[in-house]
Amino acid sequence: MLPALRVSGLTKSFVIHAHGDLALPVLRDVTLAVSPGECLALVGPSGAGKSTLLRSLYGNYRPDAGSIRIGHGDGWVEMVRAAPRTVLDVRRRTLGFVSQFLRVIPRVGTLDVVAEPALRHGMGRAEARRRAESLLARLNVPVRLWSLPPATFSGGEQQRINIARSLIVDYPILLLDEPTASLDPANRDGVVELIRQRRDDGTAIVGIFHDPAVRDLLANRVLNVALPGTSVGVLA
DSSP: OOOSEEEEEEEEEEEEGGGTSEEEEEEEEEEEEEOTTOEEEEEOOTTSSHHHHHHHHHTSSOOSEEEEEEEETTEEEETTTOOHHHHHHHHHHTEEEEOSSOOOOTTOOHHHHHHHHHHHHTOOHHHHHHHHHHHHHHTTOOGGGTTSOGGGSOHHHHHHHHHHHHHSSOOSEEEEESTTTTOOHHHHHHHHHHHHHHHHTTOEEEEEOOSHHHHHHHOSEEEEOOOTTSOOEEEO
């Protein structure tokens, strides 16, 4: 089976202009491939670049060197050199991202926040709202909150809304940055089951899971993202 995502030689540094344009190395020569139905967990110490790697895959950061190839439609997109409109199209149709923080337009109700990616994907409004309602119910977000903006909700409620928003479209590839970090055990288990279903249905997943129990339930393989100056390798 062909990978859905291929990365080779990925290198990224950040330039600290306040310190004489000092280059701070974060990623060096990262190589990985993830096929449909696989979940690759990123592990390593704090500061090793796990979140930087996810954001590079999503196109938020432009690497200094290397290749990120995404299976998109009937071909491949090289994200490192892609035009902004191409990156946006990949995000709209192929690449979902669950971040640690919910960032949405203020004063927009929760149901509309969750449904928005599906509408952008081309889904009809009725179907998008039906899917949003189903996900919110499954993630135990009370119906009384669906019409309210999520900005004042608890951290756990916001994270569940974030997950529903990211899972409403059946993206072929999902990037997950600590999807269960602020959840209690019951809600964590519900999120894990949703992600596991996506994996089993053929979604290619790359994720950061600091909870070893969650990682063990979801990951087929592990990538050790080492601190700069040490090696990076895939573990079975």
